[in-house]
Amino acid sequence: MSTDIAARGYAHPEALVSTDWVAEHINDPDVRIVESNEDPLLYPSGHIPGAVEVDWTRDLNDQLRRDYLDRVAFEKLMGRIGATPNTTIIFYGDRNNWWAAYAFWVFQLFGHTNAKIMDGGRIKWEKEGRELTREVPAYAPTTYSAPERDDRTNRAFRDNVTQQLDRSNPLVDVRSPQEFTGERLHMPDFPNEGALRGGHIPTAKNVPWGMAIDQDDATFKSADDLRKIYEGSAGLSPEKEVIAYCRIGERSSHTWFVLKYLLGYPNVRNYDGSWTEWGNLVGAPIEK
Amino acid sequence: MATLAEALKALDREDRIDALISVAERFVNEPTHPEEARVPGCESEAFVWSEPAPNGKMTLHFAVENPQGISAMALAALLKEVTAGASIQSIAAIPEGVVVELFGDELSMGKTMGLTGMVKMVAGEAKKRL
Numbered sequence: 181m182s183t184d185i186a187a188r189g190y191a192h193p194e195a196l197v198s199t200d201w202v203a204e205h206i207n208d209p210d211v212r213i214v215e216s217n218e219d220p221l222l223y224p225s226g227h228i229p230g231a232v233e234v235d236w237t238r239d240l241n242d243q244l245r246r247d248y249l250d251r252v253a254f255e256k257l258m259g260r261i262g263a264t265p266n267t268t269i270i271f272y273g274d275r276n277n278w279w280a281a282y283a284f285w286v287f288q289l290f291g292h293t294n295a296k297i298m299d300g301g302r303i304k305w306e307k308e309g310r311e312l313t314r315e316v317p318a319y320a321p322t323t324y325s326a327p328e329r330d331d332r333t334n335r336a337f338r339d340n341v342t343q344q345l346d347r348s349n350p351l352v353d354v355r356s357p358q359e360f361t362g363e364r365l366h367m368p369d370f371p372n373e374g375a376l377r378g379g380h381i382p383t384a385k386n387v388p389w390g391m392a393i394d395q396d397d398a399t400f401k402s403a404d405d406l407r408k409i410y411e412g413s414a415g416l417s418p419e420k421e422v423i424a425y426c427r428i429g430e431r432s433s434h435t436w437f438v439l440k441y442l443l444g445y446p447n448v449r450n451y452d453g454s455w456t457e458w459g460n461l462v463g464a465p466i467e468k
Numbered sequence: 469m470a471t472l473a474e475a476l477k478a479l480d481r482e483d484r485i486d487a488l489i490s491v492a493e494r495f496v497n498e499p500t501h502p503e504e505a506r507v508p509g510c511e512s513e514a515f516v517w518s519e520p521a522p523n524g525k526m527t528l529h530f531a532v533e534n535p536q537g538i539s540a541m542a543l544a545a546l547l548k549e550v551t552a553g554a555s556i557q558s559i560a561a562i563p564e565g566v567v568v569e570l571f572g573d574e575l576s577m578g579k580t581m582g583l584t585g586m587v588k589m590v591a592g593e594a595k596k597r598l
Contacts, residue, residue: 218576221538224482225489237574274536275511303536374577427577 185299189403191444195437196299196400199308202270206230212263212319215302216283217274226312228272228305232261232319236279236430240286248329248452254290255324262319265292272298272305276393278434285433285450288334290326297437300399307397334436336423336449338457338464341381344423345465350416351384352424354435355455359427360386362468375459379468381425385414389431392438406443418445425451425458469550469562473569484572492542494549501531507589510582512537514544516589518597526556526597528590539571543583546570547590559594562587 185196205211206229213231215223223233234240239257242249249257263269269292273280280297287295298305306312331337336344344351358364362378380386391409394401401409410416422445424432429452436450458464476484505517513533521527528551530544551559567583568575575583 218579219536219539220571220574221485221489221492221542222536224485225492225538235574306535430576 188400190400190442191403192441195296195441197270197296198299199305199310202228202272202298202305203310205270210266211268211270212261213270213272213298214261214280214283215273216271216279217302218279219274222274222302224314226314229311229313229315230317231272232317234261234283236282240283248286248289251290251326251328254329255326258292258324258326259321262322263292264322264324265294267294269295270298271295272301274302276303276390276398276434277301278389278431281434281437282430285334285436289329289331291330292326300397303398334440334449336425336451338451338453338461340449341423341425341451341458344421345382347421348383349421349423350414351381352410352414352416352422352432352435352439353380353384353386354389354424354426354432355380355386356388357386359455360384362466375427375455377459377466379459379466380455381458382465382467384425384467385416387414387435389426389434392435392442400438400442403442406438410439410443416445418443421447421449423449423451425454427455428452429454469546469566472546472550473566476570481572481574488542488571489538491545492538495530495532495541495545497533497541498529498531501529505529505531505589507582507585509585510540511578512540512582514540514582514586516544516586516593518593520597524556525553526559526594527552528559528593539575539579539583540586543567543570543586547586551590556594556597560591560598562591564588564591 185193213228214234215227215231216234271280271284277297284295284297353360360380392401416422424435426432429450432450436448439445439448501515502517505515507514507516515531518526518528530548532540532544564584564587567580
C-alpha cells in the first residue's frame with residue numbers, strides 16, 4: 181500500500197501528485213487535468229470533473245506518417261484544451277497510467293515540463309469513491325506557442341539503438357516475458373502493430389512495465405523497491421544511457437517516466453519504433 | 469449480430485460511443501465463474517462459459533472482473549443479448565471481425581485482442597455443443 185509521495189524517496193517527487201491533491205485543484209484555473217486511456221469508452225462514461233481527454237491515436241499521433249504530431253498540431257491541441265505554457269498539466273488514465281505516461285512523454289517532446297502524473301491513475305480515483313462526471317468541460321481556447329519537437333532528449337530512433345549496442349549501453353525491454361522470448365508475437369490481423377520476427381534486441385533486460393506498480397492501489401512503488409527491480413535484477417545504472425522499448429513505445433514511456441523522474445536517471449530515452457520496427461528490420465540482430 | 473454491427477457502423481464516433489456505453493450499463497456481472505472460463509489475452513479479466521438450455525439451445529454466461537473494462541462489459545452485454553434464444557449454429561458462426569465492426573478501428577491491438585478473445589470463446593462454446 182502506498183505511503184505519502186514525498187516519503188517514497190523519489191528523485192523528482194514533484195512529477196507526481198496524489199488523488200487528494202487533484203481533488204483540491206479541480207477548479208484551479210492554472211491546472212488542467214487530462215485523461216488519456218486505452219479504452220475509448222472510459223472518458224465519455226465518466227471522468228474527473230473538469231478533465232479533458234487527450235486521445236493517443238487521434239490527438240498525439242500524426243494521422244498519415246508513423247510519427248507524433250508536429251509543433252503546429254501540438255499548439256492547436258494545447259489551444260483546444262485551454263492550456264498555456266504556465267498551465268500545470270495533470271495526466272491520469274486507465275491501465276495504471278500507462279497511456280497517461282505516454283501522453284506525458286509526448287508533451288515532453290514539446291518541452292511542456294510543467295506536467296505531472298496523478299499517482300494511482302483512474303482506478304485509484306474510482307476506488308476512493310471520488311466524483312466522476314459525464315460533463316465535458318469547455319475552456320476558452322488559448323494561443324500556445326511551442327518549440328519545434330525535440331526528438332533527441334527523450335526519444336530514441338533505431339540508429340540510437342544500434343549505437344547503444346555498439347557502446348554496450350543498456351536496453352530495457354518492458355514487454356511481457358512471452359513477447360520478450362518471442363513466444364507471442366502479434367495479432368495476425370494487425371500488421372501495423374505486429375512484427376515479422378519475435379524475440380528481443382540483444383542484451384536487453386526484460387522488466388515488464390507493470391512491475392513498477394503496487395498491485396494493491398496502483399500507485400508507483402517506492403524508490404527503494406524500484407531500485408531493487410531496475411538496478412538489482414536488471415542491472416541498470418543511472419551512470420549509463422538507457423533506452424527503453426516495448427511494441428510501439430507506449431508501455432516503455434511508463435518505464436521511461438519511472439527511470440527519469442522517480443529514480444532520477446539523467447539519460448533515458450524511449451524508443452517508440454520499438455519491436456514493431458526492430459522486429460521488421462531486415463538484418464537487425466535479434467535474440468530469443 | 470451483423471445487423472447490430474451495421475447499425476453501429478452507421479453512427480458517428482460520438483453516437484457510437486454513447487450507444488456502447490449504454491449497452492455496457494446493461495451488463496450484469498456473474499461473479500461466480502470457473503477459472504477455465506477465463507478469456508485468453510483479455511486484460512479486463514473477462515470470463516465466458518455456457519450451459520445447455522431447452523430445445524437444443526444454450527445459455528451463455530459472462531463476467532468482467534476489471535471495473536474499468538467498459539468495452540469488455542459492452543461486448544459481453546451485446547453477446548448475451550444477441551445469443552439469447554439463438555441457435556447454436558448461429559452462435560458458432562459469429563465472426564471474430566465483429567469486434568472492429570462494433571467498436572471501430574481506433575482500438576489498440578491489445579484491446580482488440582482481448583475483445584476478439586471473448587468472441588472466439590463464445591463461438592467456441594457453441595462449437596463444443598454442435
